[in-house]
Amino acid sequence: MANEKVDVVIVGAGASGSVYASVLAKAGKKVVLLEAGPDWQMSDLISSEMWGRRIRPAGAPFLLEGKNPFGYAGQAGWGVGGAALHYFANHPRFLPNDYKIKSEHNRALDWPISYQDVAPFYDKVAHDIGMSGDAKAEEKWRPAGQSYPMPPMKTFRHGEIWVKGFESLGIRMVPAPVAMNSTEFKGRPACIYDGWCHVGCPTGALANPTVTYLSEARKAKAEVRALCSVTRVLTNAQGTKVAGVEYYDEKKVRQVQEANVVVLAAWSGQNSRLLLNSATDKHSKGLNNSNGLVGKYMMTHSIAGINAIFDEDIQNHLGTIGAQYMSYDRYGKTSYKDAFGSTYITCGAAQKTHDFANTRPDLFGPDLHDYMKRAARGFTRISMFGEGLPNIENRIELAATRTSSACRSAASVTASTRTRSRCGMPTSKRGRRPPRPPAPRRSGWGAPPYRRPTCTVAPSWVPTRPTRWSIALVSATSCRTSTSRGLAYSRPKVPRIRPTRSLPCPCAGPSNWRRNGPQSRGEAKKMPSSGALHGSRVS
Ligand SMILES: Cc1cc2nc3c(=O)[nH]c(=O)nc-3n(C[C@H](O)[C@H](O)[C@H](O)COP(=O)(O)OP(=O)(O)OC[C@H]3O[C@@H](n4cnc5c(N)ncnc54)[C@H](O)[C@@H]3O)c2cc1C
Numbered sequence: 001m002a003n004e005k006v007d008v009v010i011v012g013a014g015a016s017g018s019v020y021a022s023v024l025a026k027a028g029k030k031v032v033l034l035e036a037g038p039d040w041q042m043s044d045l046i047s048s049e050m051w052g053r054r055i056r057p058a059g060a061p062f063l064l065e066g067k068n069p070f071g072y073a074g075q076a077g078w079g080v081g082g083a084a085l086h087y088f089a090n091h092p093r094f095l096p097n098d099y100k101i102k103s104e105h106n107r108a109l110d111w112p113i114s115y116q117d118v119a120p121f122y123d124k125v126a127h128d129i130g131m132s133g134d135a136k137a138e139e140k141w142r143p144a145g146q147s148y149p150m151p152p153m154k155t156f157r158h159g160e161i162w163v164k165g166f167e168s169l170g171i172r173m174v175p176a177p178v179a180m181n182s183t184e185f186k187g188r189p190a191c192i193y194d195g196w197c198h199v200g201c202p203t204g205a206l207a208n209p210t211v212t213y214l215s216e217a218r219k220a221k222a223e224v225r226a227l228c229s230v231t232r233v234l235t236n237a238q239g240t241k242v243a244g245v246e247y248y249d250e251k252k253v254r255q256v257q258e259a260n261v262v263v264l265a266a267w268s269g270q271n272s273r274l275l276l277n278s279a280t281d282k283h284s285k286g287l288n289n290s291n292g293l294v295g296k297y298m299m300t301h302s303i304a305g306i307n308a309i310f311d312e313d314i315q316n317h318l319g320t321i322g323a324q325y326m327s328y329d330r331y332g333k334t335s336y337k338d339a340f341g342s343t344y345i346t347c348g349a350a351q352k353t354h355d356f357a358n359t360r361p362d363l364f365g366p367d368l369h370d371y372m373k374r375a376a377r378g379f380t381r382i383s384m385f386g387e388g389l390p391n392i393e394n395r396i397e398l399a400a401t402r403t404s405s406a407c408r409s410a411a412s413v414t415a416s417t418r419t420r421s422r423c424g425m426p427t428s429k430r431g432r433r434p435p436r437p438p439a440p441r442r443s444g445w446g447a448p449p450y451r452r453p454t455c456t457v458a459p460s461w462v463p464t465r466p467t468r469w470s471i472a473l474v475s476a477t478s479c480r481t482s483t484s485r486g487l488a489y490s491r492p493k494v495p496r497i498r499p500t501r502s503l504p505c506p507c508a509g510p511s512n513w514r515r516n517g518p519q520s521r522g523e524a525k526k527m528p529s530s531g532a533l534h535g536s537r538v539s
């Protein structure tokens with residue numbers, strides 16, 4: 001079925017699709033956004049872990065392959081707002097050194113633009129969507145720019161407690177810049193610090209696309225069509241120009257949306273899949289792929305965490321899921337002796353029960369009970385976000401599997417991350433998981449391998465162990481720490497399951513399942529296992 005031709009069709013109503021829609025619709029273009037997931041409303045967002053699974057990635061499956069497979073679980077979104085409906089709203093900037101990595105370190109490539117080219121847009125976005133922070137404080141690391149439209153967010157004991165420790169190691173911490181309201185902003189309320197941002201902020205205090213650019217786009221008459229999965233970009237007969245896209249609507253009926261311009265904003269993995277899937281006799285390797293580089297050099301950031309339990313009640317449930325404090329003091333590419341790449345440090349994210357439960361999957365029964373009681377009051381963590389370098393082996397390509405008519409083919413993501421391109425966390429020279437350190441009786445321990453990375457795609461594990469400075473940091477905090485046995489770093493022996501997800505691929509069941517999951521046992525029986533669809537395996 002063909003729809004009326006439009007100026008622009010945008011695939012994906014997430015973080016980037018919403019910006020394109022707003023700018024183009026306000027410029028008078030006729031814009032249609034095709035979104036694979038539901039049209040979430042603010043009233044759909046519920047502060048519950050179980051509910052929050054519904055807004056996590058769905059859509060066509062990815063098979064994960066390679067020596068160190070990328071994780072694929074939490075790093076995309078599904079439905080209007082995309083991943084930015086449930087993101088953490090941290091907005092650190094790249095620094096000038098990121099653009100000159102080739103000239104300064106002879107690695108990767110320099111960007112064709114510089115920090116100065118991008119800086120005005122950082123400031124513009126901060127004022128468009130509403131950001132809180134202290135720009136002056138950040139300017140010890142970056143060139144001066146505009147101040148944020150709102151003062152920094154409130155801080156709480158579980159973030160403040162780290163600051164003295166960092167200072168004693170010479171690491172300067174400043175308020176983290178976040179896209180959340182410390183005060184009322186453009187009619188949206190100030191944050192209430194209940195820490196449920198990661199399942200979608202129901203108050204509008206967090207700047208997700210539905211309350212920022214997408215809302216502006218709708219006011220400017222952009223049309224959003226939810227539950228419409230795009231499968232291919234179409235070209236004219238000569239293969240010289242895009243003609244529109246093919247998609248399957250809520251009833252699984254094939255449709256064509258003709259357009260003068262097609263914008264792919266379905267996130268990096270899906271964009272590559274769509275281009276490769278759009279091969280024709282004129283473009284045998286896929287669209288825009290004459291150089292064979294579509295899907296190659298997939299990049300990611302890693303996350304490493306160091307956990308601690310304090311004896312006092314540090315009110316770890318309060319605040320936001322974004323950071324309270326951050327530091328660029330280890331951002332230099334060669335900050336660590338045996339690793340290369342920048343590290344961005346944060347502390348003070350609000351904790352929920354599953355956060356500290358996840359850190360000790362080796363505990364059961366009374367031990368777990370005891371741990372949870374103490375963690376509920378005293379658990380906190382710092383996080384380090386590490387940089388990756390481009391590597392041609394890290395790639396996405398189409399797999400032979402055909403899963404349904406609406407998913408033309410599964411894509412497979414292969415990763416074999418090189419040691420030197422890992423994050424700036426110290427790693428063993430062999431580039432494998434670092435040897436387990438002798439079990440100390442301390443209250444700081446490395447987070448178990450992080451398998452639910454938060455950005456684009458990330459390694460399914462990152463080397464996390466207490467480093468010399470992180471252990472020193474725990475000891476140097478202003479508070480007495482617990483010395484209970486069993487809190488030392490330990491590598492739990494649990495099955496590795498990747499990736500895990502709770503909802504079926506939307507292509508797999510009738511449309512009402514997409515939103516609500518199976519409604520009865522009968523429906524559940526008919527549903528293919530998510531493992532079969534999404535390449536889950538246990539190793
Ligand atoms: C838990 C979490 C925490 C994060 N925290 C931060 C943070 O603190 N700071 C930060 O800067 N970034 C953070 N990110 C990353 C950030 O959210 C993403 O980088 C960003 O949302 C990517 O934008 P996008 O438009 O490319 O994709 P998305 O926002 O994911 O949007 C893509 C949209 O396209 C739709 N789609 C996919 N395939 C199709 C198809 N075939 N047809 C139609 N529609 C399709 C999807 O349903 C989705 O809605 C976080 C991400 C997650 C998951």
Ligand code: SF4
Pocket residue numbers: 180181190191192193194195196197198200201202203204205206319320321
């Ligand atoms: S802590 Fe603030 S930003 Fe997060 S969900 Fe609550 S009100 Fe929204």
